[in-house]
Amino acid sequence: TPLRYKAVVVDGAGRTASDTAATTAGQPPAPEKPSAVDRPYAVVHYRRTDGDYDGWRLKSSAGTADFTGRDAYGAFAWVELDDAAGDVTYTVEKDGAADGPRRTLETAETGEVWIEQGKDGQAVTAPEGAYPPQDQMKAVLHYHRADGDYDGWGLHTWTGAANPTDWSKPLRPVGRDSFGVTFEVPLADGATSLSYIVHKGDEKDIASDRSLDFATHGKDVWLLGGTAGYLLPTVGSAPDLDLGASKAQWIDADTVVWNVKATDATSQQLVYAPKGDITVKDGALSHEGHWLRLVPTTLSDAQKAKFRHLKDGTAWSVDPRDRDRVREALRGQLVATQRAANGALLAATGVQIPGVLDDLYGAAREARLGPVFDHRGRPTLSVWAPTAKSVSLDLDGRRVAMRRDGDTGVWSVTGSRAWKGKPYRYAVTVWAPTARRIVTNKVTDPYSVALTADSARSLVVDLKDRALAPAGWSGLDKPPAVPLKDAQIQELHIRDHSVEDSTVPATERGTYTAFTEKNSAGSRHLRALAEAGTSYVHLLPAFDFTTVPEKTADQATVDCDLASYPADSGRQQECVAKAAAKDAYNWGYDPYHFTVPEGSYASDPDGTERTVEF
Template sequence: GWGLHTWTGAKEPTDWAKPLMPVRKDAYGVTFEVPLIDGATSLSYILHKGDEKDLPSDQSLDLATYGHEVWMLGGKPGYLLPQTGGGAAPDLSKAEAQWIDANTVVWKVKTTDATSQQLVYAKKGGISVVDGALSDEGQWLRLQQGELSDAQKAKFPHLKDYPAFTVDPRDRDRVRESLRGQLIATQRAANGALLAATGVQTAGILDDLYGKKAASAELGPVFRKSKPTLSVWAPTARTVSLELDGRTVPMKRDDRTGVWSVTGKKSWQGKPYRYAVTIWAPTVQKLVTNKVTDPYSTALTADSARSLVVDLT
């Protein structure tokens, strides 16, 4: 079978006739482990089977550039990097990718011609990393390699030197949907293996998609002909309902603004209320339902536990 002939950098250089053999094999291929000399900066090697070489020329792995773990595809030069940012494993509790506007994602991840990037989302969550792979593939928004415009660099100067990606035009009709559940940025090798994964910061895209439209919305309790309409901005929520006078009333979402609203009866005047907001919570990695007062309320109960339907006009 295939073996690894090593010399410069190897703690125990091999004889051509007795190369290192794989230490294990899995669905992605075989794994070689090479002990290095102290202070090694490179490793010279040839992958071969008898006198048949995987690549025609001698190979040298620059450890400072590529690190101490690389993935290779048979018969192809170059490396697939299984880790990013100097070796951090996939970690969904962090949010290292930033979705800065409707079509642009910035993520400090090293790319090659053999890697692909995508946003993965799940409406109800439930995706985790198990043995180096996602527990569920979710739904994908494909990302294409791009670059930040001068205007974007001026708006986000701290990101100006980071790699940028654009959402594939074929997937842009699902952007709003993807923001209302678990959202992950992933990088994969050509064979589909997960190389990197992280959460996604979405403040930029939420402002871009909804900010101007929601700015003109009337939030909190608004009365017309003595009938109240209660509205709250919650663009990433899965559901929002109103808890009032011992009842739970569903609210309707305006997809243009991200505002949830419900219109009630005159009898709602003076009643205590709060919202039940079901939303993905990255800190606990699951959907949660928060019971909250109205951030735009005009009055609160004495214990501040609920808002009051009050017309101050």
Template sequence: MSFLPRRTARRMAVALALTFGATGLLVSSPQQQAQASPPVAGQALAQWIDRDTVIWKGAERADAQLEFGAGESEPAGRRIRLTPGTLSPAERAAYPHLTGYPAFTVDPRDQGLARTALRGRLVATQHTADGRRATTGVQIPGVLDDLYGARAQHAALGPVFRHGRPTLSVWAPTARTVSLELDGRTVPMRRDDSSGVWRAQGQRDWVGKPYRYLVTVWAPSVGKTVTNKVTDPYSTALTADSGRSLVVDLGDPKLAPKGWAGLRKPAAVPLRRARIQELHLRDFSVEDRTSRHPGQYLAFTDARSDGMRHLKSLAAAGTSYVHLLPVFDGATVPEKRADQDRPGCDLTAYAPDSDRQQECLARSAARDAYNWGYDPLHYTVPEGSYAAAPEGAARTVEFRRMVQGLNGAGLRTVMDVVYNHTAASGQDPHSVLDRIVPGYYQRLLDDGGVATSTCCSGTAPEHTMMGKLVVDSVVTWARQYKIDGFRFDLMGHHPKANILAVRKALDALTPAKDGVDGKRIILYGEGWNFGEAANDARFVQATQRNMAGTGIATFSDRARDAVRGGGPFDADPRVQGFASGLYTDPNSSPENGDPAAQRARLLHYQDLIKVGLTGNLADYAFTDTAGRRVKGSQIDYNGTPAGYAADPGDALAYADAHDNETLYDALAYKLPQATSTADRARMQVLALATAALSQGPALSQAGSDLLRSKSLDRNSFNSGDWFNALHWNCADGNGFGRGLPPAADNKDKWPYARPPLADPALRPGCTEITGASAAYRDLLRIHATEPAFGLPTTAAVQQALSFPLSGKDETPGVITMRLADLVIVFNATPHQRHQTVPTLAGRPYALHPVQAHGADRTTATASYAPASGTFTVPARTVAVFRHTQE
């Protein structure tokens, strides 16, 4: 954030002016024109935050007046006058990041000029006593919300049908004109001056026809008036490659697959008990030889494919949701298969540690069929590259059939949604929102530049109409596609109020009225705190801490890092953690420190994991490894409280996800290279268990139970099928050793990657792959059948859950947890461990029958000695014991 420059001792007489005109001409005196510097395109140091107030970074606080020039049809010499002012308490609350800048009050007599001024070039000017004059652009989202938001937020946008006749509506309050390009002809649109919405009412024969909006508007990013031909932000269907929107009614019975109206869903699972598989649609089936629709929506209708059989087995064991990485329309992948590039080399011919595979893939990556999809183009239309028929509304039918297929397999469906950024902004061809209302939908920095902390052109859900788009889009997916949950990408860049508005809108959906029960739809997201919005700089964010108690979960990185070791951005990926051998099975990395440092860090990691097992509860009290009685909020995580949740369900546990290395790959780096694949598989299951057996929701990346590898790729968003595809048949391996991962995001790790990739002993076989999956499913069964894993409140967790051996004498590498009638021992060490709980001596326990009769015969050897209260657990094993009848 920029700060106000130091004020000079000499007061300066200044004049401030907002200048606008349709032609983009700055109107002032000839002398002023000679001495003025035109504003830099896109720069905007002034912000018109409401009809009363302008804030200008760097302006002098002095008597001033506002002047504006004229466009082609307005007389010269008119003014919007400003006087130095102060921000009201409401304005300070709405714009906390601007409170240090000079504020000016708009003369009430000139407020009526605002609507005209906003529809052309808008410039702030400053005149000094010695005749110098500076200019800058003006940011206008605040005043647009003030003037139009109250009416516009209730408008129905996009195609809306009444008795079979469509009305097309778009919000474009700053446009000079808007017309409709429909099926090769131009149709005029009428502006509603109170809302800024333009509408055109059509006939029945419009249905199915392509259209675009022709928007004539001032574009600050290029400093001129343009006429943009742009698709509808509220599109419900598109032509291939998103060239045109289509006039489509999602309620048309022709778009409903057989059985859609009466679709029976699996029983809803409360968020606090949800067990979620995170899955990329193309990864799921593109290399599944048993799928009839590889890489497509319809792969989920192939009930007998290896992939669907595996998902069904997970559902039967207790997985309740499949979380699909973005499946809305993206900007990156060519949707027609004929236009998609393919690698031009034999990838199987190269060595497992070769750089040739990634080199070959890099040549086709920009135009191949692969991308994670975090590149939004149209938020509320299914992505066409996953459709058998990308042209038109057929993709709607296929998407719905996918939902049916997942529901039929016993799984509810979550969508990954990415409203925090767009693929592009300004006049870029992949910019939609910013070419309709320039400077509104994107979040702007104090100098007028578009914020990019999210990776791309950030959006501003704090603005009324961007917030409305988020709510409207989510409700459409819920009502029209029967989506059961939403995961918000970078949710911390949203206002908390926006996410709560989504929750409120979903809660209003009812089976009778909407065909879905909105109250049963789950919400969670990434509550990371960073960027220009960090620390509630602009609004109260939807971050981990702020979302506690809302019933909307945030991903918890606390236990994740403790389980894996280090952090996702470590220069040396061999930094170890609880499940990767820290202290108990050290590797050669100097970053781990000496044995004493390792031991201390491991014990601290165990405290972090304990907090995670409670559901990351802030107020849960326990004895830490230093022997102190503490709360979860008093355990340190990189300078912040480890425990932040108010209730189980506020924090989502996970050991791996699509970001960063897969769990198997992280362990490939971190475990000593001589560790056998059998032991690697056991450590994988133990790591997954820390999430699977926690209070609150938990997520795992698809294929992690099968020891999935991406050949050490830490950012595989554009790495193609070769590195990303899931292998359901263990005979095809797990993906490890497919070459050095792509250089763009991994080259600094290549020195660490070559040795394990070249080692054939690190490639697991069917015994390890199927054994790990079966052991993981046993954990899911235990979680699903034991009520103690779904405790509803902090008080209930405090009463039922404890760590009886926690304290100064705690065993490094072992966590013992008591949960109601269960005792769970996580033994991450390479040795058998005996855990004696004196308070349980004489009480009967036995290994949980699911594990006693389960797939892992090593775990089945775990035992209990009632005389002493001693639980004996094999090396690298999580064992669950249950109290038996006397």
């Protein structure tokens, strides 16, 4: 608010003096956020069964207009939008009487709507069958002049026209209606655009040459005299802002593949937020984060060969000025964004990062992960977590700090011999795309070699420990391998091998130890297969998987008599389904820890017995 002051003083002799000053008070209004949907007009198409549009007007929050335009659907009216117009509310009226309710045209979604006499709704796309198929061998331009004077106005054409015109002999209109005049231009074979000028002698409608891009606007357009764009068809759409998706793929330290269309008026960037607090609100990011600028590039032959599914994608290169911050960016939230020249957000998406992690932290391929013991029996625990903000060790309820190697992204800590056999987890603080925030996950070691029951904790165990070797392990003489060209292979599920075998002791059925019963029905059958030529038995997944409770007492069983139901009954499936989530049936294709045997097949899943028995 502007303020002006005037001060007046009177001295003892009655003389006066004055002066003025000016200032402002209050806060200036916040600048309007730039809009990503630039719509110069809102258009309402109106169909009346009697075809009489005289006196009917569009009355809207953006202005009032007659239904001047005509097309195959009926009549249309338009109002010009300013940058702050937002949604447009409107009615269609004649002599104060409205046809239908007050409606809203949401400019973020569309620039034109279709309504019908006597109906309350509106369509944001042209009703099916409203417009006849367009003749693809000609372009049709409808031209409107505010003064209604079309004498002498014609169309000069060149690129794309089957018969380019001479400047002195422009193409003349083929018709006239309440909107204005219509030009029809036969097109050259294969034309993708039409270059033209609307002129009267040496007077041009606008100073610059025009080009109608068929891919963007089609071949049937409406022009308003003195303006550079098109009234119809409307263009522009709501920005593609979805941080829950990850459409951009960062494939190596310098290269991102993201299929977003760029022009000279757009910019692209990777935005990262160390605190993971970027959201989308009102068509913009909640804050701008830190930027890595992207510039157009092309994929090399080597990149196309490595990422064959992306070989036809649009490639971007991280600006060399920003590459020193790539590793920092990977440890927080990442968003790929595209912006218009005015700063408006056109597109925003999450970023897939496996490729760039492999590129930057490839040295981790040589790292020894999980528990590794030195010659003194001291364990070092290591985990690869290059994007983590911090990792600490939860050792038997005690928190221990870990150190990060910047070259490999591996976090590690070395302990004492007293750590042997202790349960542990890692506390990993990291940006989690599924949760969309920074979280601290308490997780087992993906390189575990031993676990407590139900994979609750990893165990600090050395697989070279002699206590983990079954009797006869060191002297085992494996039979020679059969060449695969001669191999005969049978598949076997560890639990199914013995779970219903009455020749196996009840406590061993469905377990690893059932295979030690040499005279069981299952073992006799395996010997018979070997004698018949079977050379290999392929075990279905034997590693630790997730959905079977590992303690027998926790496993659900079917509590109904399945055999009592008719063969065509659905009761069997209904009964089995009630126990399915916690029963012992599982092929094992939901792996959790690849380097630990499954605990539900062990006599005791809590500890290292599963390893010995396996």
